[in-house]
Amino acid sequence: MERVLEPDLMEDPAQALAYARADFAEVNQGFVDRFRAMFPELSTGSVLDLGCGPADIPIRLVRALLGLQITAVDGSAAMLAHARKAVTEAGLTDRIRLLCARVPGLALPPRSFDAIVSNSLLHHLEDPHPFWQEVQRLGGPGARVFVMDLFRPDSPEGAREIVETAAANEDPLLKRDFFSSLLASWTVAEVRSQLALTLPHLDCRVVSERHWLVSGRLP
Ligand SMILES: C[S@@+](CC[C@H](N)C(=O)[O-])C[C@H]1O[C@@H](n2cnc3c(N)ncnc32)[C@H](O)[C@@H]1O
Structure with a gap:
């Protein structure tokens, strides 16, 4: 199936609300647990979260790793x-800095x-290349x-099936966005070709029935 683009920013207030209200606990905690397992030595330092959404992942990360400071964009x-x-409700404003800005071109110091x-x-x-750069x-x-x-399924029917399996009872707006996201997502082969141009030492692999993960360390 060809990729079908969706808008980059989730700017519609109703769309943002549906996303913020949805329960992503399992996926987001899985993200944090996998991160910690992969980089057990990282207990302090600065983390950048690109496309942080309602900040559930940064909140989980700083709660798990008490020495981290996060810039969430x-x-x-x-x-x-x-x-x-x-x-604010989590009492974490001193550890999570929020930045309203579009990726790429962030006004943050290099390295x-x-x-x-x-x-x-x-x-x-x-275009994924500016992201990796x-x-x-x-x-x-x-x-x-x-x-x-997410990785792109073979067909729109496959995408519909994933939405109905993983988000059957969610808000219709969220289901619409989830479906569009699956159609817009990259396959593992596409991500590997992207990495080959910019970050060839990073690895991309499938980690769930609908997700890939790129991980590794910069030189
Ligand atoms: C599907 S949400 C994921 C949010 C969060 N990372 C999570 O896992 O819950 C994608 C987020 O990326 C943001 N976004 C999309 N394109 C962006 C860009 N070019 N620069 C910054 N944010 C972007 C959207 O506004 C949205 O909040």
């Missing part, structure tokens, strides 16, 4: 309002992060890279 003001509320994470952002981008630019020497996203 999203280009959608509507989504970031949910992130701000969640971070300044010990780890760069991202979940479900790459499929929003028409941004990872390369902002990660410090030896920085950990941990990027997860």
